[in-house]
Each structure stands twice: as structure tokens, then as C-alpha cells.
Amino acid sequence: MNFITRIQGSFIGKVPFYMLAAIVFIRLISIWIMGPMPQDAYYxxxxxxxxxxxxxxxxxxxxxxxxxxxxxxxxxxxxxxxDSVLTALTCIAVYKLAIRLFPKFEAEKIIVLFLSTLMVSILSLVSTPDTPLLFFWSLSLIALYEAIFNQKKKYWLLAGVLMGLAFDSKYTAVFLPAGMILFLLLSDANRKYLLTFWPWLTCLIMVAVSSPVIIWNVENHFASFAFQGSQRMHEAAAFTLKPKFILGLLGHQLALLIPVLFISIIVSVVQLIRSYACKWSEMSTTGVFLLCFFLPIFLTFLLLSPIYWIKINWMMPAYITGTILAGSLINRKWINLQVIISFIVHLALLVEVLFYPVQIRSDDTWVGWKSLSEKTNAIKSEYKADFVFSADSYKTAGELNFYNDSFIYGQNILGQNALQFDFIGTDLSLLNGKSAIFIDSDPGFKNSEKDTVPNNLLKSYFSSVTQLKPILIYNGARPVRKFYVYLCKGYIFQAKKATTELLQD
Structure with missing residues (x-):
């Protein structure tokens, strides 16, 4: 009760408090009213x-x-x-971390800022590896705090387990041991730990807990490590400067955190570094700790952004300590503004989910997938096709699989790399000679002529290809989704290159 009173009176006013409550309520009701995103279906x-x-x-x-x-x-x-339950636990963990680093009053400011972000909404309502990553990342920082600041040796072991679970969530977790070692190097009071076996034991335990991922990669020719690491580094090595990538990154991060918090994080970090630029050893141990788990991941992706497209969620782990740092310095006026802007954004999103006034020109939408599945099944039955497939990465195939008991194939039908669809043991040779329905999404309604979808590619894998009437999905009287439909007869199975070879091409 005292916590609620302080929120209403001390550091945000009554109106912003109700707005924050409304933001949380919007997230809760969206659990019931929002359809599956492609990421939900794929995972x-x-x-x-x-x-x-x-x-x-x-x-x-x-x-x-x-x-x-x-x-x-x-x-x-x-x-x-x-997603929502685990994100709620992440918020609790962030608060527990903040209260270890700052007085309770400051920790309450920090959790208000964290709860106001669009980042928390995404983690709550869209299934991604970031949801468990941020949970285990937060717990890892708590364990490292207890191990280092409170000299509790058993927490070194727990930190290793939690860091391993973070790696079992997403490869971005490699920044956790990097941040730990960097902090121990930079902290005069704690550098002594590098001469003990504790931090190194933590790293060994992390590797042991990460063993399922390592074993899978060994068994599959390191396909995932190659996809996430060497392939992307090869693309970045082309070193083509694209200023719009930087603008895209900044725009996405401003939206993800809501501008007030993102700007506050940058200002707080710059001010802290400038204040101690020539006397780093005088910076508080807390400040060094927060920076070591913010700067490495933030700067890595920021420096890559001029030459490589950085996705909106890749920087998320940095914002745990970034928000704690900014929240400890921000004043009531800016917290109020953050909550007000967030409320407006979330209210607009609620209207979009309920009424869909703004059409999303992308397959990254929750709209129309169930209707597509029903219409696809009717076409499959009408033409007595043996199977259905799509070729837009995982999105359409993932959604159709979610709504169907029969298996929907991906673009490996056409000899292309199909992500996890390549690794579930399907024998495509068994489809040889069979007929299929091919579904091709046109999210932007760009193609107006009949024969614009890659017919030549289809014809190299089927003896005959006939384009059928497209599927249109309506919101009221307005068409909002368009899918091209092909009847493909006589599948011609062609052995595909191994995934590792495809990655090298």
C-alpha cells in the first residue's frame, strides 16, 4: 500500500499513476484479444x-x-x-536488482520507468527468445551482485547456472560473462576475484548448462552458430555504409523505450563517463557495474548499425542496467512525461488491435491468419491437393501450422533454406509426384497482375502450375490481407544442399 501511495504522490502524480495502471491493464486484456503473431506460431x-x-x-x-x-x-x-507471466517475473527481478543498488525510493522510480516501456509490452505479448533471455539476464545480475558485493560464494555457482540458462535462451547472453570479467577488471575493489577460481568456475558452469545448445550444434555441423555468427559477420564484412540503418536503429530504440527513457539513458551514461573520464577509479562501484552490463552490448550493435541492419530487440538486455542507471537520476517531471507518452502509445495500440484502422503492410501482424487457414483448407479439399506449403521464411507456414493438424511445409519444398523446417526430420522425397497448394503472401498489395509470383521457380519443382483466385481477407468491407494461391501438380523432388553449404553460398 505504501508503494502505491508513493507512486501516486511522491514521484509521479495521481493522473500518471492511473495511466500506468491503464498500460498494465491494456497488456492484460491483450492476452485475450490479440491474435497470434508469426513469432508466436513459429516458436x-x-x-x-x-x-x-x-x-x-x-x-x-x-x-x-x-x-x-x-x-x-x-x-x-x-x-x-x-510470455506475460515470465515478463512479470522479469519486472520483479529488475526491481529486486534495483533495490540492491539504490534506496527503495529510487528502485520504485526505476520499476515505474521499466513498466512504462513498449519493450515490456512486446516481451509480454509476442513470443521471442528475448522473453526468457531478459528473465535469466536479470536473475544473473542479482546473483553476480550477491557474489561480488556481498561475498556470498554460493552465488558464483548460481550465477553460472543462470547465465547458462540465459544462453539457452539467446546467444546474446555471451555478453554476461564478458560484462562480469570487464567489471572485475575495472573495479579496483573487486579485481582480486580474477585471481581466484570463482569467476572462472562461473564461466565453466555456464558452459555446462549451455551444453544442450552446444551438443545440438555439434550434431548439426554448427549450423546455428554459423547462421547467427559467421554468416552475419560475413554480411557485415561487406562494409557498405548505410546511414538509414543508423536512423532505423535509433528510431526503433526511441519507440521501444519511449523517447524520454531512451534519451535519459544516453544522457545519464554520457554524464557518468564524462564526470570520471580522467579519474575512472573514483567512479562508484555501482556505476561501473551498471555500465559494464550496458555499454558492451549497446556499443557493439551501435557500431555495427552503419553496415548491418540491427533488429529492434537485440539491444534489450542492455536496458535493464540502462534503465536502473537513468531511473536513479531522472526527476518526477520526466517520469510523468514518460508515462503520459507511453499511455498514448498503448491506447493507440489497443485501438489498432481492436479495430485495425491502420493496415500493416507486413506479415508481422496478428490479423487474418485463422481466416487464411480456413480458406486454404477449403481450396486444398476442393482440388484434392496432398499438401500445402509457403515460401516466405517461417511466417505463413508457421501460422498455418498453428491452425492446422496436418503439416504445412516451408520453402525447403523449393530447395531453399527453411530455418527450423529443415531440422525436424521430414522426408521430402515422400512427396514426389504429389500435388500441392502454394500460398504466397502479398502484404503490401503490390502485385496487381495475375502472374507476378515466381512461377518459374514453381515450374522447376512441379510438372504443372496453375494460379488460382487469390485469397482476400477482409476487415469489414475493406480487404486487409492478400495471398496468391497456386495449384502445383507433380512434385519433382530435388535433393537440397546441406544447410551449412547453403550458408556459405
Missing amino acids: FFYSQHPRLSYFDHPPAVAYLLWLFTTILGKNIFAIKLA
Whole structure:
């Protein structure tokens, strides 16, 4: 009760408090009203095919969705509830970390800022590996704090386990041991730990807990490590400067955190570094700790952004300590503004989810997938096709698999790399000679002529290809989704290159 009173009176006013409550309420009701995003469907597809790890990402998100859908059944409510519950636990962990570093009053400011972000909404409502990553990242920092600041040796062991679980969530977790070692190097009071076996034991335990991911990669010719590491570094090595990538990164991060918090983080970090630029050893141990788990990941992706497209979620772990640092310095006026802007953004998002007034020109939408599945099944039945497939990465195939009991194939049907669809043991040679329905999404309604979808590619894998009437999905009287449909007869199976070869091409 005292916590609520302080929020209402001390550091934000009554109106912003109700706005913050409304933001949390919008997240809660969205669990029931929001349809499945392609990411929800794809990572649920992971959970339907249990593995030690997966091609795109480690397995933690799959295990999370498997647990909730096993208990609550195969439905989108169970999936979004899983994300929301784990994100709520992350928020608690962030508060527990903040209260170890700053007085309770400051920690309450920090959690208000954290709760106001669009980042928390994304983690709560869209299944991604970042949801378990941020949970285990926060717990890892708490364990490292207890081990280093409070000299509790057993927490070195716990930190290793939690860092391993973070790596089992997403490869970005490599910045955790990097941050730990950097902090010990820079902290005069704690550098002594580098001469003990404790931090190195922590790293060994992390590797042991990460062994499912390592074993899967060894068994699959390091396909996932190659995809996430060497392939992307090869693309970045082309070193083509693209200023719009930098602008895209900054724009996405401003939206992700809401501008007030993002700007406050940058200002706080710059001020802290400038204040101690010539006397680093005088910086508080807390300040060094926060910077060591913010700067490495933030600067890595910032420096890559001129030559490589950085996705909106890649910097998320940095904002745990970034928000704690900014929140300890920000004043009431700016917190109020942050909450007000966030409320407006979330209210607009609620209107979009309920009424869909702004059409999303992308497959990254929750709209129309169930209707697409029903219409696709009707076409498959009408033409007595043997199987259905799509070729837009994982999105359409993932959504159709979510709504169907029969298996929907990916672009490996056409000899292309199909992410995790390549690693579930399907024998495509068994489809030889069979007929299929090919679904091709046109999210931007760009193609107006009949024969614009890659017919030549289809014809090299099927004896005959006939374009059918496209599927249109309506919101009221307005068409909002368009899918081209092809009847493809006589599948001609062609052995595909191994995934490792495709990555090198």
C-alpha cells in the first residue's frame, strides 16, 4: 500500500499513476484479444518438435510455450499468458536488482520507468527468445551482485547456472560473462576475484548448462552458430555504409523505450563517463557495474548499425542496467512525461488491435491468419491437393501450422533454406509426384497482375502450375490481407544442399 501511495504522490502524480495502471491493464486484456503473431506460431512450432536446440535460436522459448500449452491447451491465450507471466517475473527481478543498488525510493522510480516501456509490452505479448533471455539476464545480475558485493560464494555457482540458462535462451547472453570479467577488471575493489577460481568456475558452469545448445550444434555441423555468427559477420564484412540503418536503429530504440527513457539513458551514461573520464577509479562501484552490463552490448550493435541492419530487440538486455542507471537520476517531471507518452502509445495500440484502422503492410501482424487457414483448407479439399506449403521464411507456414493438424511445409519444398523446417526430420522425397497448394503472401498489395509470383521457380519443382483466385481477407468491407494461391501438380523432388553449404553460398 505504501508503494502505491508513493507512486501516486511522491514521484509521479495521481493522473500518471492511473495511466500506468491503464498500460498494465491494456497488456492484460491483450492476452485475450490479440491474435497470434508469426513469432508466436513459429516458436510454438518449436515446442511441437522438442529438440536440444534449434536452428535460429536456443530452446528456452520452446520449453516455456510447451509448458503452458501442455497445461492450458493449444491456444493463443496459453502462449501469450506464458510470455506475460515470465515478463512479470522479469519486472520483479529488475526491481529486486534495483533495490540492491539504490534506496527503495529510487528502485520504485526505476520499476515505474521499466513498466512504462513498449519493450515490456512486446516481451509480454509476442513470443521471442528475448522473453526468457531478459528473465535469466536479470536473475544473473542479482546473483553476480550477491557474489561480488556481498561475498556470498554460493552465488558464483548460481550465477553460472543462470547465465547458462540465459544462453539457452539467446546467444546474446555471451555478453554476461564478458560484462562480469570487464567489471572485475575495472573495479579496483573487486579485481582480486580474477585471481581466484570463482569467476572462472562461473564461466565453466555456464558452459555446462549451455551444453544442450552446444551438443545440438555439434550434431548439426554448427549450423546455428554459423547462421547467427559467421554468416552475419560475413554480411557485415561487406562494409557498405548505410546511414538509414543508423536512423532505423535509433528510431526503433526511441519507440521501444519511449523517447524520454531512451534519451535519459544516453544522457545519464554520457554524464557518468564524462564526470570520471580522467579519474575512472573514483567512479562508484555501482556505476561501473551498471555500465559494464550496458555499454558492451549497446556499443557493439551501435557500431555495427552503419553496415548491418540491427533488429529492434537485440539491444534489450542492455536496458535493464540502462534503465536502473537513468531511473536513479531522472526527476518526477520526466517520469510523468514518460508515462503520459507511453499511455498514448498503448491506447493507440489497443485501438489498432481492436479495430485495425491502420493496415500493416507486413506479415508481422496478428490479423487474418485463422481466416487464411480456413480458406486454404477449403481450396486444398476442393482440388484434392496432398499438401500445402509457403515460401516466405517461417511466417505463413508457421501460422498455418498453428491452425492446422496436418503439416504445412516451408520453402525447403523449393530447395531453399527453411530455418527450423529443415531440422525436424521430414522426408521430402515422400512427396514426389504429389500435388500441392502454394500460398504466397502479398502484404503490401503490390502485385496487381495475375502472374507476378515466381512461377518459374514453381515450374522447376512441379510438372504443372496453375494460379488460382487469390485469397482476400477482409476487415469489414475493406480487404486487409492478400495471398496468391497456386495449384502445383507433380512434385519433382530435388535433393537440397546441406544447410551449412547453403550458408556459405
